Amino acid sequence: MERAVACCAPAGLDRDRLLFNFRVGLTEAISNAILFGNVDDPGKRVRIELRVRPGEVTARVSDEGGGFDPGAVPDPRLPENIAKDSGRGIFLMRALMDEVHFNDAGNAVTLVLRDLPGPSVSLPPPLPDEVDSQPDAAGMPGVERQSGEGEALDGLSREMQLAHDLQMKLLPPIPRVRGVEAAARVVPAESVGGDFYQVLQLPGGRTGVMIGDVSGHGFPAALIMALVMSAAAISAQQGGDPATVLEHLDRAIGDELESTEMYLSLCYCVLSPGMPEVVYANAGHPHAFIVEPSGTTRRLLATDPPMGIGGAPFSDARVKWAPGEDLLLLFTDGLSDTVARRGRKSGEDLVLKTVARNHREPAVEILDRLFEISAQSVPLIPADDRTAVVVRAE
Numbered sequence: 001m002e003r004a005v006a007c008c009a010p011a012g013l014d015r016d017r018l019l020f021n022f023r024v025g026l027t028e029a030i031s032n033a034i035l036f037g038n039v040d041d042p043g044k045r046v047r048i049e050l051r052v053r054p055g056e057v058t059a060r061v062s063d064e065g066g067g068f069d070p071g072a073v074p075d076p077r078l079p080e081n082i083a084k085d086s087g088r089g090i091f092l093m094r095a096l097m098d099e100v101h102f103n104d105a106g107n108a109v110t111l112v113l114r115d116l117p118g119p120s121v122s123l124p125p126p127l128p129d130e131v132d133s134q135p136d137a138a139g140m141p142g143v144e145r146q147s148g149e150g151e152a153l154d155g156l157s158r159e160m161q162l163a164h165d166l167q168m169k170l171l172p173p174i175p176r177v178r179g180v181e182a183a184a185r186v187v188p189a190e191s192v193g194g195d196f197y198q199v200l201q202l203p204g205g206r207t208g209v210m211i212g213d214v215s216g217h218g219f220p221a222a223l224i225m226a227l228v229m230s231a232a233a234i235s236a237q238q239g240g241d242p243a244t245v246l247e248h249l250d251r252a253i254g255d256e257l258e259s260t261e262m263y264l265s266l267c268y269c270v271l272s273p274g275m276p277e278v279v280y281a282n283a284g285h286p287h288a289f290i291v292e293p294s295g296t297t298r299r300l301l302a303t304d305p306p307m308g309i310g311g312a313p314f315s316d317a318r319v320k321w322a323p324g325e326d327l328l329l330l331f332t333d334g335l336s337d338t339v340a341r342r343g344r345k346s347g348e349d350l351v352l353k354t355v356a357r358n359h360r361e362p363a364v365e366i367l368d369r370l371f372e373i374s375a376q377s378v379p380l381i382p383a384d385d386r387t388a389v390v391v392r393a394e
Contacts, residue, residue: 002251004050008022011055011057013057013113019259020096020223021097025092025093025111026111027230028090029089029093029109032089032109036065047060055114055115057112059111061111062109067105067107068106069106098112098113098114100112171184172198177207179393181362182207182391184197185388194224194225195211195213195214196214196387200236202239204239205273206270206271206272207270207271207391208270209269210236212265212285213333213387214228214262214263224256224262227256235249241281242281242314243313243314246268246283246304246312246314247313247314250314257307265284266282266284268280268281269288269330271391273323273394276323280318282300282302283314287330287331289328289330291326291329291352301317303315323393324394327391332386332387332388335347335386335388338386339373354369354373363392366390
C-alpha cells in the first residue's frame with residue numbers, strides 16, 4: 001500500500017482522497033483477492049496494476065481464483081443482509097471510489113479515483129425504497145427555511161446515516177469458535193465513530209481479541225477504523241504474535257494518523273486452548289482487564305504508547321488466565337465516561353463492579369447490563385463512542 005500510494009502521488013489528487021479513499025478501497029480489493037479469490041492459498045498470486053494520470057488514478061487487482069458474480073453479492077444496507085459476511089468490502093469500494101468495474105470472469109476489479117471537488121467521502125445513492133415520507137417542514141405554519149437550506153441538511157443527514165450503516169456493517173460478526181464464548185457491541189456517539197473490535201479465529205485453535213479507539217469521531221475516524229480492521233484481519237491470520245500484528249498495523253496506518261493528527265489506542269490479546277495465560281500487546285489502551293469469579297480484576301497494562309504518538313517496535317506481555325473461569329473484558333473510555341458519577345474521574349469502577357456481579361451470566365447478558373446502565377446515565381462530559389467486548393474461554 002505504501003508503494004501504491006507513492007506511485008500515485010504524481011496524479012496530484014487531494015491528499016485525503018488519496019490516503020483515505022484510495023488506500024482503503026484498494027486495501028479492500030487486495031484483501032478480497034487474497035482471502036476470497038485465492039482462498040488464502042500461498043501458491044496463488046495477486047496482481048496489482050496502477051495507471052497514473054493527472055487528476056486520476058486507476059488500479060486493477062486480479063487474482064488466480066475461479067471468480068464470482070458481483071451482481072449476486074447481497075447489498076449489506078438491506079435489513080435482511082445485515083448479519084451476512086459478504087458484501088461489505090464491495091460496498092466499501094463503491095462508497096469510496098468514483099468507479100468500480102469487475103471483469104466477466106469475476107476475478108479482477110478495476111478501481112478509479114479522480115480529483116473531484118467536494119467532500120473526500122462520497123457514498124452510494126440511497127436504496128430505491130428509501131424515500132423520506134415525513135412532511136416537508138417548509139409547508140408547516142411558523143417554520144421558515146432558507147432556499148436550499150433544508151435540502152442541504154436533509155442530504156447531510158442521509159449521508160451520515162448511510163455512513164453509520166456502513167460502519168456498523170464493517171464490524172464483523174463474532175465467529176463461532178469451539179470452547180469460546182464472546183460478545184461485543186459498539187454504540188457510536190454520532191452517526192460515525194472510531195471505535196471497533198475484532199474477534200478472530202486464528203491458526204492452531206487460538207482466538208484473537210482486539211479493541212481499538214481512534215481519537216475523535218466522524219468520517220476520518222471511521223475511515224481509519226476501516227483501514228485498521230482490514231490490515232488487522234490479514235496480519236493476524238498469518239499467525240504472528242500480538243506485537244508483530246501491532247507493528248504491521250502501525251506501518252499500515254502511520255501516514256493517515258500523521259496527516260490527520262489523530263492517534264489510536266489498541267489492545268490485542270491472543271487466547272490459546274487450555275493455556276493458563278493471555279498473550280497481549282497494548283498500545284496505550286487503558287481499559288483492558290481480566291475479571292476473576294471472585295470479582296478481583298487485573299489490568300492488562302500498556303506495553304507501548306498509542307499509535308500515532310510512539311512507534312515500532314512493539315512488545316508482548318503475558319498475564320495469568322484461568323480458562324473456564326476468568327473473563328476477558330475490553331472497553332473504551334466512552335463507556336466508562338458515560339456512567340461516571342459526580343466526584344469521580346471515571347466510571348471504570350462501576351463498569352468493573354457490574355461485570356463482577358454478573359460474572360456467571362452469558363457474555364451477551366453481561367453486555368446488556370453494561371449498556372443498560374450507560375443508557376440510563378447522563379454523561380458529565382460530551383458523549384463518546386461506547387464499545388465493549390466480553391470473552392470467556394475453556
